[in-house]
Amino acid sequence: MIRKRTNDRSNSRHQPSSLWRKCTNFRALKQIHAFMVINGFNSNTPALRELIFASAIAITNTIEYAHQLFTHIAQPDTFMWNTMVRGSAQSFKPKNAIALYREMDNRGVKPDSFTFPFLLKACTKLCWINMGFGIHGRVLKFGFGSNTFVRNTLISFHANCGDLNIASALFDVSERTDVVPWSALTAGYARRGKLDIARHLFDEMPMKDLFSWNVMITGYAKQGEMESARKLFNEVPKRDVVTWNAMIAGYVLCGSHKRALELFEEMSTAGERPDEVTMLSLLSACADLGDLDNGKKMHCKILELGSRELSKLLGNALIDMYAKCGSIERALEVFKGMRDKDATTWNSVVGGLAFHGHAKESIDLFTEMQRTKVCPNEITFVGVLVACSHAGKVEEGHRYFDLMRDKYKVEPNIRHYGCMVDMLGRAGLLNEAFEFIHSMEIEPNAIVWRTLLGACRIHGNVELARRANEQLLKMRRDQSGDYVLLSNIYASQGEWDGVQQVRKLMDDNGVRKEAGHSLVDADNKALMHYLFESKPKLKSRNQIASASNR
Template identity: 75%
Template sequence: MIRKRLTDKSPSRQQRSQLWRSCTTIGTLKQIHASMIVKGFNSNTSALRELIYASSIAISGTMAYAHQLFPHITEPDTFMWNTMIRGSAQSPSPLNAISLYSQMENGCVRPDKFTFPFVLKACTRLCWVKMGFGVHGRVFRLGFESNTFVRNTLIYFHANCGDLAVARALFDGSAKRDVVAWSALTAGYARRGELGVARQLFDEMPVKDLVSWNVMITGYAKRGEMESARKLFDEVPKRDVVTWNAMIAGYVLCGSNQQALEMFEEMRSVGELPDEVTMLSLLSACTDLGDLDAGQRIHCCISEMGFRDLSVLLGNALIDMYAKCGSIVRALEVFQGMREKDVSTWNSVLGGLAFHGHAEKSIHLFTEMRKLKIRPDEITFVGVLVACSHAGRVEEGRQYFDLMRDEYNIEPNIRHYGCMVDLLGRAGLLNEAFDFIDTMKIEPNAIVWRTLLGACRIHGNVELGRRANMQLLKMRHDESGDYVLLSNIYASRGEWDGVEKVRKLMDDSGVRKEAGCSLIEGDNKALMHFLFDSKPKLNSRKPFLELHRC
């Protein structure tokens, strides 16, 4: 049937429309492509146009195939160039749109009013200001600046990453009658943090579209001004999923995770369907709260929504949530069920295993990762070194530290150095740990010295503990835990005079131990229970020691 329709010398418009309407998968697209090759690939301009449109716009995820097809078209017309540029500008690789535009100009194919909006959107996504100004110059020379679509996209470009003064000048002309121009300029001011100007424009808009409402709500949410965001949210005549997502993400961003979950329940109660962005924000909220039950409910919602094949982003967020909420078994289940994985996927499960005490499994997973030729990054090696530290595998940890630099050209950062200090310290190799710090290429921070101080406490080494504490006190004087650790080292050796000296130093510095507390969940609320006074009693040794242990 496909071949018959393509080879018919006078197919009706309806027949062609039905053919391309049925082209909804990569398999059908390849069938049509094969028929066109058999009958002469470049012989039917109309079919070529449809082929490019289907592969770059109509069918999701086939942009790469469109790029394979396009070079074989001997004389692509302006429509084909524009379609390729449009698809590329909307794809994960907007740079391809700029490359195609350059090829189009170099090939003496004259761009038209439909070309420039797509190119400008690609420049905006890439924040290529210089390129955008060059395209604006070309628009002006060809006389397209007065075209509504081109002008609005120019406003959008300049408002977001170009020159706000130019955006305002373009807007102050006939664009004031266009709600799209109002929204574009308002969005630009909001995204650049000038919420006052954005709000003034918003209030002056003769007609407010949903985009402008969402822009303002998002602007307030990103600034943490959730009361202002909620007020606008309540005034929106009609909301969409973007409106809800802005509020949910805003609550997560400012740490009001419980309110984010409540907003989701409100969203469901009015029948608004969430999307992947919603779920990513909610999983982040569950992770921050450490609320496994809520996380599992969100996972169920994801399954009910039909996300059977999890995207990489959603899968990674689920793994991270389960691992940080204490369910490494569920994290592994999600990992094993994902068809597509990236390095972040491996990092999440590898790090989760390491921090939950499954060091051997974590190291085994890293070995598997290397066998599959998945290139680890700096985060991967943090997880591996933590695993080696927890498992007491010193030699293996040293090998991975060297491997990171020698094979993968990853320069160690402070976290890698901290892991190595922890590895050596846990193993009781305290002198070697000090020597390692002395040879570090970057300045050790307080966390490195605190790690070593903790190791000195575990192994009861007073002399080295004093040395680590001296380094800490050079950096900071107000951390009570540093004093408590050194005090406990003295106490573990029965050196009570040392304990008293540390206490006096702590009092003289005005440092107070924060009250110990525990979190107890009751009636679906986290309740904080204080265990003891924040200031230790001077006439009692035992309570002071227990401050750190609790």
């Protein structure tokens, strides 16, 4: 009986290696760890290696657990140290990789050729230039400068955030048949905006991998050179989601939102599965276009991707899109369905409610935000002040303006001052608004004076309008709208001499009023009609269509 138990225990010592194949999630990891403790494997080096590898690298989001395990290993070998450094470098806290290396050095554990690439990747991710240079020195000290893997990572570090001259020098002594150094150096030049050098390297590459294609397409897209990006996009032998994302994001960045949406249709037809980056770009396009129909389609697509719960980024983008497209009800639905909210989440709804005229609801939501652990920021207070302005809550507006500075230590910027001027102007407190502008701690811009000028037109205050316009003309003399606004104020009060003076001032400054225009949606096509006095008013769809062809 004793012999049988011994044999069972002997056989069990060979079981962990097969068990790791079943270790696909955190629960399984903890079960195997428990098995190791019960069966005495917690001092078995091969088993500990597999345990650290599984928790630090193989299973997603278990690096913290790996750190807890690692602290209880009395004498981890170099493989375990490297695994922890690698896992930390790839995590959301890459600085832990540097901390581990320092501890490794303090304990006299000698690094090997696998240690430094992981450390350099952490430095690149953190943009820790001085630390990266220090690691480069250690590489040379330990004699790993000629190691291909280490040298390629050094090229990548210096190309991305170090010294491009050093990256080029390392590239010159590297194997020219290896695609990695070519790609790393090309990426470095492209990401720093030196597309001419990057393109030269790209064209000279003996063999191009998908990473290289994506780097060049992304580089052109970020610089707004969409024709060059599209040409490469059409030539790339095989595309992945990064390739599509680069083009879609590029179109959004340069304002070609409809082309971004069209490209997404091509992406879907090609069978490429979008990811979070894709959807964020498309939601931004829908928000900028005010395209609610496509925005709803993107929301459905996000749900089709199978996420149980929206990420903060996607949730915030959806709220922003719905708010900008005028569907504040849907924005609120998304907001209420999000468990994890940050300042951006709250800001989108507080601001969305305010700009859609739901002042009370906006202020109530801000009050609720104050009860949470999320701290309001400068954007929050823009929304709150807009709400107070629309609701005519002058006293509350002053109170929130003071609260922003006194409690939350947010220094008011030009937008906050502009909101206060708008609030006072809407309430007819024009003299107070004028005095407020003169008491500002920063220089008022043209928008602030224009806001006051607009309030003077509403309330018919010619004298303050003239003074506000004088300040505007000191900043800019080429905006016809400024003159027209003052002219209309004079006209509304019957002061025709003032109207004539404004027109003469426009002529003296060489300012011409642009022709007015309106946007008409006929048969789902947006037609721009310039309204000249000689043309008759357009009444029917046929007249509109006819006028558009003149």
